[in-house]
Amino acid sequence: MKKRFDIMTFTIMISVFFYSCTCNQNKEEKFLTELKDTTVKITFNRYEKSLFTLKKEDLQNELKRIKPQYGFFLEGDLDDPQNIEQIRSYLNDPQMIENYTSCQEKFADVTNLEKQLSSSLTYFKYYFPDKKIPEVFTYVCGMDYEHPVIYADSVLLIALDMYLGSEYPLYQGLALPLFMRKTMSEEYIVRDCMKAMAEYYCYQEMKDASCLDQMIYEGKKMYFIDAMTPEISDTIKFKYSKKQLDWCYQNEAQMWAFFIDNKLLYSKDNLTYRKFFNEAPFTTSFSKDSPPRTGSWIGWRIVSAYMKNHKSINFTQLIQADNSQEILTQSRYKPKKP
Numbered sequence: 129m130k131k132r133f134d135i136m137t138f139t140i141m142i143s144v145f146f147y148s149c150t151c152n153q154n155k156e157e158k159f160l161t162e163l164k165d166t167t168v169k170i171t172f173n174r175y176e177k178s179l180f181t182l183k184k185e186d187l188q189n190e191l192k193r194i195k196p197q198y199g200f201f202l203e204g205d206l207d208d209p210q211n212i213e214q215i216r217s218y219l220n221d222p223q224m225i226e227n228y229t230s231c232q233e234k235f236a237d238v239t240n241l242e243k244q245l246s247s248s249l250t251y252f253k254y255y256f257p258d259k260k261i262p263e264v265f266t267y268v269c270g271m272d273y274e275h276p277v278i279y280a281d282s283v284l285l286i287a288l289d290m291y292l293g294s295e296y297p298l299y300q301g302l303a304l305p306l307f308m309r310k311t312m313s314e315e316y317i318v319r320d321c322m323k324a325m326a327e328y329y330c331y332q333e334m335k336d337a338s339c340l341d342q343m344i345y346e347g348k349k350m351y352f353i354d355a356m357t358p359e360i361s362d363t364i365k366f367k368y369s370k371k372q373l374d375w376c377y378q379n380e381a382q383m384w385a386f387f388i389d390n391k392l393l394y395s396k397d398n399l400t401y402r403k404f405f406n407e408a409p410f411t412t413s414f415s416k417d418s419p420p421r422t423g424s425w426i427g428w429r430i431v432s433a434y435m436k437n438h439k440s441i442n443f444t445q446l447i448q449a450d451n452s453q454e455i456l457t458q459s460r461y462k463p464k465k466p
Contacts, residue, residue, distance in 0.1 A: 168249040168261055172238050175201055175267040176288065180219060180228045187219075188212050200283055201267065218270075223298070227268050227289040230296070234314070235266070235288050244318045248356045252325065255355065255443045262325075271302060273312070279324035291317055307409045307420075311367045319357060319364050326352035330447050339401040339423065340393045344452040346405060347427025351435065351446070354428070372419035379414070380429065380463040383422055386413065434459035 175198050182190040188206060195202045204211040218224055235241075249261055262284040269275070269287035276290035292299075294309040304312075326349040334345060353365055363370055376383075387393050392401055403412055404423030411422045419425070434455050435446060449455060 163250060163254050166250055166253040166257070167246075168253050169246050170249060170261070170264050171242055172286075173197065173263065173265045174238075175265050176228055176231060179215075179267075180225075182219075184216065184219065187216055191215065198265070200265065200285075221270075224268060224270060227270070227292075227298070230292050231266075231268060231288040234292055238266070241314070241317060244359075245321060247359065248318055248322055251356045251358070252322075256329070259329075271298065273299075273302075273304065273308070276312075277317075277320045277324040279321070279328050281328075284321055284324070286317060286321065305409070308407070315364055316367070319353065319360060319367075322353045322356045323349065325356075326350075332450060336396060337398075338394050338396050338452070339387070339404070340456065341452045342401065342405055343393075343423050343427035344431060344455050345427070346421075346424035347429070347431035348447060350424060350428035351431045352443070354432075355443070366419070366421075366425065368419045371417065375415070375417050376419065376422065376425050378466050379418070380426070381465045383414065383426060384461075384463050387426070429463070430456055430459050430461045433461045 178194050178198065179201075182194070191202060191206050191212070195206065206212065245264065252259070253261060260282045262279065262282050264284045264286065266286045266288050268289045271289065272287060273290055276287050278285040278287075290312055291314050293313050294306070296309075296312070299309050299312060330345070330348045330352055332345060334342065337345070350366070357365060362368075363373055366373060368376070392404075395401055401423065405421055408420040410416050411418045411420055414422065431446070435441065437458060437460060441449075
Protein backbone atom coordinates (compact mmCIF):
# COMPACT_ATOMS: atom_id res chain seq x y z
CA MET A 129 0.00 0.00 0.00
CA LYS A 130 2.88 2.31 0.87
CA LYS A 131 4.51 1.61 -2.49
CA ARG A 132 1.28 2.41 -4.32
CA PHE A 133 1.01 5.70 -2.41
CA ASP A 134 4.59 6.65 -3.33
CA ILE A 135 3.93 5.95 -7.02
CA MET A 136 0.76 8.04 -6.97
CA THR A 137 2.57 10.88 -5.19
CA PHE A 138 5.39 10.79 -7.72
CA THR A 139 2.88 10.82 -10.60
CA ILE A 140 1.08 13.85 -9.18
CA MET A 141 4.37 15.68 -8.67
CA ILE A 142 5.38 15.01 -12.26
CA SER A 143 1.96 16.19 -13.46
CA VAL A 144 2.20 19.40 -11.45
CA PHE A 145 5.72 20.04 -12.72
CA PHE A 146 4.66 19.43 -16.31
CA TYR A 147 1.66 21.71 -15.91
CA SER A 148 3.73 24.51 -14.38
CA CYS A 149 6.11 24.35 -17.34
CA THR A 150 3.41 24.30 -19.99
CA CYS A 151 0.48 26.29 -18.59
CA ASN A 152 1.84 29.66 -19.74
CA GLN A 153 2.63 28.22 -23.15
CA ASN A 154 -0.87 26.73 -23.40
CA LYS A 155 -2.43 30.04 -22.39
CA GLU A 156 -0.38 31.84 -25.04
CA GLU A 157 -1.33 29.28 -27.69
CA LYS A 158 -4.99 29.55 -26.71
CA PHE A 159 -4.78 33.35 -26.92
CA LEU A 160 -3.15 33.24 -30.34
CA THR A 161 -5.75 30.76 -31.59
CA GLU A 162 -8.62 32.89 -30.34
CA LEU A 163 -6.99 35.99 -31.79
CA LYS A 164 -6.67 34.29 -35.17
CA ASP A 165 -10.37 33.44 -35.06
CA THR A 166 -11.20 37.14 -34.73
CA THR A 167 -9.00 38.36 -37.60
CA VAL A 168 -10.10 41.70 -39.01
CA LYS A 169 -9.13 43.02 -42.43
CA ILE A 170 -10.01 46.58 -43.29
CA THR A 171 -9.43 48.83 -46.28
CA PHE A 172 -9.39 52.62 -46.28
CA ASN A 173 -12.16 54.52 -47.99
CA ARG A 174 -10.22 57.39 -49.60
CA TYR A 175 -12.75 60.22 -49.42
CA GLU A 176 -10.18 62.90 -50.26
CA LYS A 177 -9.24 61.06 -53.44
CA SER A 178 -12.84 60.52 -54.51
CA LEU A 179 -13.69 64.15 -53.76
CA PHE A 180 -10.80 65.91 -55.45
CA THR A 181 -11.09 63.85 -58.65
CA LEU A 182 -14.76 64.74 -59.24
CA LYS A 183 -15.71 66.58 -62.44
CA LYS A 184 -16.23 70.10 -61.17
CA GLU A 185 -18.33 71.09 -64.15
CA ASP A 186 -20.97 68.61 -62.97
CA LEU A 187 -20.23 68.80 -59.26
CA GLN A 188 -23.77 68.37 -57.97
CA ASN A 189 -24.40 65.11 -59.81
CA GLU A 190 -20.89 63.90 -59.05
CA LEU A 191 -21.44 64.45 -55.33
CA LYS A 192 -24.74 62.60 -55.49
CA ARG A 193 -22.93 59.72 -57.17
CA ILE A 194 -20.44 59.27 -54.32
CA LYS A 195 -22.86 60.11 -51.49
CA PRO A 196 -23.89 56.44 -50.88
CA GLN A 197 -20.27 55.61 -49.97
CA TYR A 198 -19.45 58.88 -48.19
CA GLY A 199 -22.73 59.83 -46.59
CA PHE A 200 -20.96 60.64 -43.32
CA PHE A 201 -19.22 63.57 -45.06
CA LEU A 202 -22.10 64.54 -47.36
CA GLU A 203 -24.99 64.80 -44.93
CA GLY A 204 -26.15 68.18 -46.26
CA ASP A 205 -28.86 68.66 -48.88
CA LEU A 206 -27.14 68.30 -52.25
CA ASP A 207 -30.05 70.01 -53.96
CA ASP A 208 -29.22 73.18 -52.03
CA PRO A 209 -26.99 75.40 -54.24
CA GLN A 210 -25.28 76.89 -51.16
CA ASN A 211 -24.04 73.47 -50.06
CA ILE A 212 -22.67 72.76 -53.52
CA GLU A 213 -20.87 76.09 -53.65
CA GLN A 214 -19.40 75.55 -50.22
CA ILE A 215 -17.87 72.25 -51.38
CA ARG A 216 -16.71 73.88 -54.62
CA SER A 217 -14.99 76.61 -52.63
CA TYR A 218 -13.25 73.91 -50.54
CA LEU A 219 -12.05 72.11 -53.68
CA ASN A 220 -10.73 75.34 -55.21
CA ASP A 221 -8.91 76.50 -52.07
CA PRO A 222 -5.16 76.61 -52.91
CA GLN A 223 -4.15 75.37 -49.47
CA MET A 224 -6.57 72.45 -49.64
CA ILE A 225 -5.25 71.55 -53.08
CA GLU A 226 -1.67 71.65 -51.76
CA ASN A 227 -2.59 69.49 -48.76
CA TYR A 228 -4.40 67.00 -50.97
CA THR A 229 -1.49 66.80 -53.41
CA SER A 230 0.96 66.23 -50.55
CA CYS A 231 -1.30 63.50 -49.12
CA GLN A 232 -1.47 61.72 -52.46
CA GLU A 233 2.32 61.76 -52.71
CA LYS A 234 2.89 60.67 -49.12
CA PHE A 235 0.07 58.12 -48.93
CA ALA A 236 -0.09 56.79 -52.48
CA ASP A 237 0.10 53.30 -50.98
CA VAL A 238 -1.65 52.70 -47.64
CA THR A 239 -1.32 48.91 -47.65
CA ASN A 240 1.02 48.84 -44.68
CA LEU A 241 -1.19 51.20 -42.68
CA GLU A 242 -4.21 49.04 -43.46
CA LYS A 243 -2.35 45.98 -42.17
CA GLN A 244 -1.29 47.73 -38.96
CA LEU A 245 -4.79 49.04 -38.27
CA SER A 246 -6.31 45.65 -39.11
CA SER A 247 -4.03 44.10 -36.49
CA SER A 248 -5.12 46.60 -33.82
CA LEU A 249 -8.79 46.14 -34.69
CA THR A 250 -8.30 42.38 -34.43
CA TYR A 251 -7.19 42.88 -30.82
CA PHE A 252 -10.15 45.21 -30.34
CA LYS A 253 -12.55 42.54 -31.62
CA TYR A 254 -10.94 39.97 -29.32
CA TYR A 255 -11.35 42.16 -26.23
CA PHE A 256 -14.72 43.64 -27.27
CA PRO A 257 -16.46 40.89 -29.27
CA ASP A 258 -19.85 42.60 -29.07
CA LYS A 259 -18.63 45.92 -30.52
CA LYS A 260 -18.85 46.81 -34.19
CA ILE A 261 -15.66 47.15 -36.21
CA PRO A 262 -15.59 50.71 -37.57
CA GLU A 263 -15.55 51.63 -41.23
CA VAL A 264 -12.37 53.61 -41.92
CA PHE A 265 -12.23 56.80 -44.00
CA THR A 266 -9.36 59.12 -44.88
CA TYR A 267 -9.81 62.78 -45.73
CA VAL A 268 -8.16 66.21 -45.77
CA CYS A 269 -9.30 68.20 -42.74
CA GLY A 270 -7.66 71.54 -43.39
CA MET A 271 -5.31 71.65 -40.41
CA ASP A 272 -7.62 70.66 -37.55
CA TYR A 273 -4.53 69.53 -35.62
CA GLU A 274 -6.45 69.02 -32.36
CA HIS A 275 -8.54 66.24 -33.93
CA PRO A 276 -6.34 64.28 -36.35
CA VAL A 277 -8.51 61.18 -35.83
CA ILE A 278 -12.22 61.11 -35.05
CA TYR A 279 -14.09 58.03 -33.85
CA ALA A 280 -17.87 57.98 -33.76
CA ASP A 281 -19.20 54.53 -32.85
CA SER A 282 -18.95 52.80 -36.22
CA VAL A 283 -16.84 55.30 -38.20
CA LEU A 284 -13.12 56.07 -37.91
CA LEU A 285 -11.96 59.23 -39.72
CA ILE A 286 -8.25 59.83 -40.37
CA ALA A 287 -7.10 63.29 -41.47
CA LEU A 288 -4.06 62.41 -43.59
CA ASP A 289 -2.94 66.04 -43.81
CA MET A 290 -2.14 65.84 -40.10
CA TYR A 291 0.56 63.22 -40.74
CA LEU A 292 2.77 64.74 -43.43
CA GLY A 293 5.94 64.87 -41.32
CA SER A 294 7.39 67.36 -38.84
CA GLU A 295 9.03 69.42 -41.58
CA TYR A 296 5.87 69.97 -43.62
CA PRO A 297 5.94 73.73 -44.42
CA LEU A 298 2.37 74.45 -43.40
CA TYR A 299 2.93 73.07 -39.89
CA GLN A 300 5.81 75.46 -39.48
CA GLY A 301 3.73 78.25 -41.01
CA LEU A 302 1.09 77.68 -38.33
CA ALA A 303 3.85 78.11 -35.73
CA LEU A 304 3.12 74.72 -34.20
CA PRO A 305 5.77 73.90 -31.58
CA LEU A 306 8.34 71.25 -32.39
CA PHE A 307 7.14 68.84 -29.67
CA MET A 308 3.78 68.71 -31.48
CA ARG A 309 5.20 68.50 -35.01
CA LYS A 310 7.40 65.56 -34.05
CA THR A 311 4.36 63.31 -33.74
CA MET A 312 2.60 64.50 -36.90
CA SER A 313 3.92 61.67 -39.02
CA GLU A 314 2.76 58.35 -40.44
CA GLU A 315 4.01 56.08 -37.65
CA TYR A 316 1.58 57.68 -35.18
CA ILE A 317 -1.60 57.11 -37.20
CA VAL A 318 -2.59 53.71 -35.80
CA ARG A 319 -1.69 54.82 -32.27
CA ASP A 320 -3.91 57.88 -32.65
CA CYS A 321 -6.74 55.72 -34.00
CA MET A 322 -6.61 53.62 -30.84
CA LYS A 323 -6.45 56.76 -28.70
CA ALA A 324 -9.63 58.06 -30.34
CA MET A 325 -11.35 54.73 -29.67
CA ALA A 326 -10.00 54.67 -26.09
CA GLU A 327 -11.49 58.10 -25.44
CA TYR A 328 -14.85 56.84 -26.71
CA TYR A 329 -14.99 53.54 -24.84
CA CYS A 330 -13.29 54.68 -21.64
CA TYR A 331 -15.18 57.95 -21.39
CA GLN A 332 -16.41 59.01 -17.99
CA GLU A 333 -17.67 62.26 -16.54
CA MET A 334 -14.75 64.01 -14.85
CA LYS A 335 -16.65 66.80 -13.08
CA ASP A 336 -15.20 67.47 -9.63
CA ALA A 337 -12.45 64.92 -10.31
CA SER A 338 -9.39 64.58 -8.11
CA CYS A 339 -5.87 64.21 -9.42
CA LEU A 340 -6.06 60.48 -8.66
CA ASP A 341 -9.35 60.23 -10.60
CA GLN A 342 -7.65 61.87 -13.57
CA MET A 343 -4.66 59.54 -13.25
CA ILE A 344 -6.81 56.41 -13.32
CA TYR A 345 -8.95 57.72 -16.16
CA GLU A 346 -5.91 58.53 -18.30
CA GLY A 347 -4.30 55.27 -17.21
CA LYS A 348 -7.28 53.29 -18.50
CA LYS A 349 -6.98 54.96 -21.90
CA MET A 350 -3.26 54.25 -22.09
CA TYR A 351 -3.87 50.66 -21.02
CA PHE A 352 -6.39 50.40 -23.88
CA ILE A 353 -3.86 51.75 -26.40
CA ASP A 354 -1.17 49.45 -25.04
CA ALA A 355 -3.39 46.36 -25.37
CA MET A 356 -4.54 47.17 -28.90
CA THR A 357 -1.06 47.95 -30.21
CA PRO A 358 1.32 45.34 -28.73
CA GLU A 359 3.55 45.41 -31.82
CA ILE A 360 4.08 49.18 -31.67
CA SER A 361 7.03 50.54 -29.70
CA ASP A 362 6.39 52.21 -26.35
CA THR A 363 7.95 55.44 -27.62
CA ILE A 364 5.21 55.65 -30.25
CA LYS A 365 2.44 54.63 -27.82
CA PHE A 366 3.35 57.32 -25.30
CA LYS A 367 4.71 59.84 -27.81
CA TYR A 368 7.93 59.96 -25.80
CA SER A 369 11.53 59.84 -26.93
CA LYS A 370 13.54 56.87 -25.62
CA LYS A 371 15.32 59.28 -23.29
CA GLN A 372 12.00 60.53 -21.89
CA LEU A 373 10.66 57.00 -21.45
CA ASP A 374 13.84 55.94 -19.65
CA TRP A 375 13.51 59.01 -17.42
CA CYS A 376 10.02 57.87 -16.36
CA TYR A 377 11.19 54.42 -15.31
CA GLN A 378 14.27 55.77 -13.56
CA ASN A 379 12.28 58.42 -11.67
CA GLU A 380 9.00 56.60 -11.11
CA ALA A 381 9.44 56.33 -7.34
CA GLN A 382 10.44 59.98 -7.03
CA MET A 383 7.44 61.10 -9.09
CA TRP A 384 5.07 59.07 -6.94
CA ALA A 385 6.65 60.48 -3.79
CA PHE A 386 6.20 63.99 -5.19
CA PHE A 387 2.45 63.45 -5.64
CA ILE A 388 2.12 62.08 -2.12
CA ASP A 389 4.40 64.57 -0.35
CA ASN A 390 2.65 67.52 -1.99
CA LYS A 391 -0.80 66.08 -1.20
CA LEU A 392 -1.75 66.19 -4.87
CA LEU A 393 -3.48 62.81 -5.20
CA TYR A 394 -6.74 63.94 -3.66
CA SER A 395 -6.59 67.54 -4.77
CA LYS A 396 -9.59 68.64 -6.83
CA ASP A 397 -7.95 71.85 -7.96
CA ASN A 398 -7.66 71.26 -11.67
CA LEU A 399 -5.50 74.34 -12.11
CA THR A 400 -2.94 72.80 -9.75
CA TYR A 401 -2.68 69.31 -11.19
CA ARG A 402 -3.56 69.63 -14.89
CA LYS A 403 0.08 70.35 -15.80
CA PHE A 404 0.75 66.65 -15.15
CA PHE A 405 -1.67 65.71 -17.94
CA ASN A 406 -1.29 68.46 -20.54
CA GLU A 407 0.70 68.38 -23.76
CA ALA A 408 3.94 70.30 -23.30
CA PRO A 409 7.69 69.98 -23.95
CA PHE A 410 8.11 68.56 -20.42
CA THR A 411 6.42 68.45 -16.99
CA THR A 412 7.17 71.77 -15.32
CA SER A 413 7.32 70.38 -11.76
CA PHE A 414 10.06 67.97 -12.80
CA SER A 415 13.31 68.09 -14.73
CA LYS A 416 13.46 69.41 -18.30
CA ASP A 417 14.46 65.85 -19.21
CA SER A 418 11.02 64.68 -18.12
CA PRO A 419 8.26 64.11 -20.69
CA PRO A 420 4.81 65.69 -20.60
CA ARG A 421 1.74 63.83 -19.29
CA THR A 422 3.66 62.16 -16.44
CA GLY A 423 0.40 61.91 -14.49
CA SER A 424 -1.04 59.82 -17.32
CA TRP A 425 2.04 57.61 -17.34
CA ILE A 426 1.76 56.97 -13.58
CA GLY A 427 -1.94 56.24 -14.11
CA TRP A 428 -1.04 53.63 -16.73
CA ARG A 429 1.39 52.01 -14.30
CA ILE A 430 -1.31 51.83 -11.60
CA VAL A 431 -3.95 50.41 -13.95
CA SER A 432 -1.46 47.89 -15.36
CA ALA A 433 -0.60 46.72 -11.83
CA TYR A 434 -4.30 46.50 -10.98
CA MET A 435 -5.03 44.33 -14.03
CA LYS A 436 -1.99 42.14 -13.31
CA ASN A 437 -3.42 41.43 -9.86
CA HIS A 438 -6.95 40.85 -11.19
CA LYS A 439 -6.57 38.52 -14.16
CA SER A 440 -10.26 37.59 -14.09
CA ILE A 441 -11.33 41.19 -14.79
CA ASN A 442 -12.03 41.98 -18.44
CA PHE A 443 -11.81 45.29 -20.26
CA THR A 444 -15.48 46.14 -19.81
CA GLN A 445 -15.23 45.62 -16.06
CA LEU A 446 -12.08 47.73 -15.91
CA ILE A 447 -13.77 50.60 -17.74
CA GLN A 448 -16.83 50.40 -15.51
CA ALA A 449 -14.73 50.40 -12.32
CA ASP A 450 -15.12 54.02 -11.18
CA ASN A 451 -13.63 53.94 -7.69
CA SER A 452 -10.13 55.32 -8.20
CA GLN A 453 -9.07 54.76 -4.60
CA GLU A 454 -10.15 51.12 -4.78
CA ILE A 455 -8.19 50.60 -8.00
CA LEU A 456 -5.10 52.18 -6.43
CA THR A 457 -5.39 50.13 -3.25
CA GLN A 458 -5.99 46.83 -5.03
CA SER A 459 -3.20 47.51 -7.53
CA ARG A 460 -0.71 47.40 -4.64
CA TYR A 461 1.24 49.97 -6.62
CA LYS A 462 4.45 50.91 -4.86
CA PRO A 463 7.31 51.83 -7.18
CA LYS A 464 10.82 51.13 -6.00
CA LYS A 465 13.86 53.26 -6.63
CA PRO A 466 16.07 51.77 -9.40
